[in-house]
Amino acid sequence: MGFYILRRIGQTALTAVFVSMIVFSLARVTGDPTISLLPTEATQEDRDFFRRQLGLDQPLHLQYLTFVGRVLEGDMGKSFRYRESALGIVLNRLPATLQLAAVSMLLATIIALPIGILAAVRRDTWIDTLARWFATLGQATPTFWLGLILILVFSVHLGWLPTSGRGGVENLVLPAITLGWFSAAAIARLTRSSMLEAMQSDFVRFERLSGLPERIVVLKHALRNAAIPIVTYMALQFGVLLSGAVVTETVFAWPGVGLIVVDAINARDYPVVQAAVMVTAMLILLLNLLVDLLYSWLDPRIRY
Amino acid sequence: MDDAAGAILEVRDLHVRFRTRRGPVQAVDGVNFSLAAGEILGVVGESGCGKSTLCTSLVRLLPENAEVTGSIRYRGEELLTKSGAEMRELRGREITMVLQNPMTAMDPLFTVGNQLDEVLRHNSSMRGEERRSRALEMLRLVHIPSPVERLRSYPHQMSGGMKQRVLTAMATSLSPGLLLADEPTTALDVTIQEQILRLLADIRGSLGTAIVLVTHDLGVVRRITDRVMIMYAGRAVETGDTEAIFTDPKHPYTRALLASIPRIGHTGRRLTAIDGQIPDLADLPPGCAFAPRCPSAMSGCTTAFPPAFNTGPERTARCWLHEGSPA
Known part of the structure; x- marks a missing residue:
C-alpha cells in the first residue's frame, strides 16, 4: 500500500513534468516574442539584446531548465499587460473559480445521487422516466444558453437574483446552477445505470433472502458497490468544472481563472495563460491522485 | 399424502406464470408437495424446468411480472397473502436460502463478520457481543478454520467452498425452519461438493431444519434426500421416497433420467441421453409435455395431462401408464 502511494505520487510528478514541457513549448511555438513585444522600428541589435535579456539565445534545454527553476520558485513571469506576477494574478482569481466549481459540484451531487438511486429502485416507473428526461435534457442543454435563460428569468423578469459579479450567496446561485446542470444530469444518469447493475448482483x-431491510440493501450495499464509477466520474466532472468554467464565468462576469484566461488569450498575454494552464493542470493531477487513493x-x- | 399436521411446508396447486413480451410463460404448473420438519426434499429436473422459480416463489421474491396462485402454507400460515413486511420478517429468520454461486453471493466490499452480524442484527434482538459469539459459533459449526480471523476477512480472501460454508452459516444462523438450497454445489469442485452436502445433512441433524434441495445432480439427491420430486416443464411428474424412486422409477421421464447417469464399470458404452429437447415453456404442447420424447407415449398422452396417480405408499406419478391406480 505504502509502495503504491509512492509510485502513484511518482507518476503524478512525472505527469507534472510533461505538463510543464507542454506549457513551455506553447510559448515557443507561438512566434518570436521580440516581434510582438518590441516596436516595429526596433533594430536587429535591439532585438538581439532583448533576446539575450530574456535568455532566448540559450539552447532550448537550458531555457527549459531555467523555466522549471523559476516555476518551482513560483515565478512564471510577469503579465505583459499588468506588469505583475502572472502566477499571482491566477492565484488571486483561483478562490473564485474553486468556490464556483465546489458549489456547483455539491449542488450537482445533491440533485444527481437521489435522482439516480430512485430511478434505479423504481425502474420503468414514471419516476424513472422523469429521471431519464432530466438526464437527457440536462446533458443536451448548452451552458451559455442555460445561463442566459436563467438570467433572463430570475434576474431580468423576476428580479430575484443579480445578473453578474461575485459577492454573497445570491451571486452564486445562478452561476452554480448553470455550471452544475450538465454534471448533475450526467452523474444522475451514471448513478442510475451503476445502481441498476449493482441491484442485479x-x-x-x-441479502433480500436474508431478510435485510430494503433500505440497507440499496443504500449500504448496492450504493457502495455502484460508487467507484460514480466517484471517478464525479472527480472527472470536477476537473471539467474547474477548467471549463470559462463559458459560465464569461456569461456571469464571474471573476475567476476562466475569465482571466479568456482576457489573456485575447491580449496574447502568454505568461498569464501559462500560469493558468499550469495551475489548473496541477489541480486536476492532484484530484486524480486523491481519487486513486480513494x-x-x-x-x-x-490492493496495489 | 403426508400428514398435514406434521408438515412444516405445505404447497398446494402452485402456479407461477410470467408475463413476457412473447406471451405468458407457465414456469410452475400445479405443483403439490409437503415437507415435514427436518426433512430433506430433492427437487430434480433439467435446466429451465421451473425448479429455481419454485424455490424463489416460496419466499415471494420473484420479479414483478410473475403471477403466483395456489397455496403455500408455512407452519400452517398462508404465505401468498402475507404483506411485504410480514414476508421480510420470515425471510432470514424462518425461511432462508443458499444460492448456486457462492463467489458472487456476498458483498465484496464488506467483511464476513460485518455481513454475518448484519443478518443477525436485522433478524433478531441479539446485542452486539451476543451476535459476535453467535457468528463465531456458526462459523465453527460450518467448520471454518480460525473463525476469529475469518470474521475480519473479505469474501475475495476465501475459496469458493469456504464462501459457500459461510453463506450456509448466514442462512442458518437463526435456526430457520426451512432452508432452500438452490443448486448449492453446482459451482463447486467435486471434493468441495461433498463437504457442502455433508454440511447440509449436519445442519438438518443439529438444527432440525427442513431443506428443499434443488439440483440436477441425481447423485447428490440419492446421497442426502429423504424424498424426491422430479420436475419436467414446470410440473411435478413424480414424487416419492428417494430410495423407492431410485430403485423403481414409475414415470418414463424419471426412468430416462436415471438411465442417463454414467456408471462406474460400464465403460466403453455410450451415455444414454434423452432424445429431443425440453419444451419451450411459452409454447407447451397439449397433454403431457414429455410425450414427444417419451418412449412409452400412447395416443392419449398428447391430448390430456394426467392427474397424479398413486403408484405406491406416499408415491405419485403423473403418467397415463399408471391409470387405474387411485388418483
Whole structure:
C-alpha cells in the first residue's frame, strides 16, 4: 500500500513534468516574442539584446531548465499587460473559480445521487422516466444558453437574483446552477445505470433472502458497490468544472481563472495563460491522485 | 399424502406464470408437495424446468411480472397473502436460502463478520457481543478454520467452498425452519461438493431444519434426500421416497433420467441421453409435455395431462401408464 502511494505520487510528478514541457513549448511555438513585444522600428541589435535579456539565445534545454527553476520558485513571469506576477494574478482569481466549481459540484451531487438511486429502485416507473428526461435534457442543454435563460428569468423578469459579479450567496446561485446542470444530469444518469447493475448482483438477492431491510440493501450495499464509477466520474466532472468554467464565468462576469484566461488569450498575454494552464493542470493531477487513493478505501479488493 | 399436521411446508396447486413480451410463460404448473420438519426434499429436473422459480416463489421474491396462485402454507400460515413486511420478517429468520454461486453471493466490499452480524442484527434482538459469539459459533459449526480471523476477512480472501460454508452459516444462523438450497454445489469442485452436502445433512441433524434441495445432480439427491420430486416443464411428474424412486422409477421421464447417469464399470458404452429437447415453456404442447420424447407415449398422452396417480405408499406419478391406480 505504502509502495503504491509512492509510485502513484511518482507518476503524478512525472505527469507534472510533461505538463510543464507542454506549457513551455506553447510559448515557443507561438512566434518570436521580440516581434510582438518590441516596436516595429526596433533594430536587429535591439532585438538581439532583448533576446539575450530574456535568455532566448540559450539552447532550448537550458531555457527549459531555467523555466522549471523559476516555476518551482513560483515565478512564471510577469503579465505583459499588468506588469505583475502572472502566477499571482491566477492565484488571486483561483478562490473564485474553486468556490464556483465546489458549489456547483455539491449542488450537482445533491440533485444527481437521489435522482439516480430512485430511478434505479423504481425502474420503468414514471419516476424513472422523469429521471431519464432530466438526464437527457440536462446533458443536451448548452451552458451559455442555460445561463442566459436563467438570467433572463430570475434576474431580468423576476428580479430575484443579480445578473453578474461575485459577492454573497445570491451571486452564486445562478452561476452554480448553470455550471452544475450538465454534471448533475450526467452523474444522475451514471448513478442510475451503476445502481441498476449493482441491484442485479447475486449478493443483493442473497441479502433480500436474508431478510435485510430494503433500505440497507440499496443504500449500504448496492450504493457502495455502484460508487467507484460514480466517484471517478464525479472527480472527472470536477476537473471539467474547474477548467471549463470559462463559458459560465464569461456569461456571469464571474471573476475567476476562466475569465482571466479568456482576457489573456485575447491580449496574447502568454505568461498569464501559462500560469493558468499550469495551475489548473496541477489541480486536476492532484484530484486524480486523491481519487486513486480513494479507490482502495472504497473497495478492499483494490490492493496495489 | 403426508400428514398435514406434521408438515412444516405445505404447497398446494402452485402456479407461477410470467408475463413476457412473447406471451405468458407457465414456469410452475400445479405443483403439490409437503415437507415435514427436518426433512430433506430433492427437487430434480433439467435446466429451465421451473425448479429455481419454485424455490424463489416460496419466499415471494420473484420479479414483478410473475403471477403466483395456489397455496403455500408455512407452519400452517398462508404465505401468498402475507404483506411485504410480514414476508421480510420470515425471510432470514424462518425461511432462508443458499444460492448456486457462492463467489458472487456476498458483498465484496464488506467483511464476513460485518455481513454475518448484519443478518443477525436485522433478524433478531441479539446485542452486539451476543451476535459476535453467535457468528463465531456458526462459523465453527460450518467448520471454518480460525473463525476469529475469518470474521475480519473479505469474501475475495476465501475459496469458493469456504464462501459457500459461510453463506450456509448466514442462512442458518437463526435456526430457520426451512432452508432452500438452490443448486448449492453446482459451482463447486467435486471434493468441495461433498463437504457442502455433508454440511447440509449436519445442519438438518443439529438444527432440525427442513431443506428443499434443488439440483440436477441425481447423485447428490440419492446421497442426502429423504424424498424426491422430479420436475419436467414446470410440473411435478413424480414424487416419492428417494430410495423407492431410485430403485423403481414409475414415470418414463424419471426412468430416462436415471438411465442417463454414467456408471462406474460400464465403460466403453455410450451415455444414454434423452432424445429431443425440453419444451419451450411459452409454447407447451397439449397433454403431457414429455410425450414427444417419451418412449412409452400412447395416443392419449398428447391430448390430456394426467392427474397424479398413486403408484405406491406416499408415491405419485403423473403418467397415463399408471391409470387405474387411485388418483
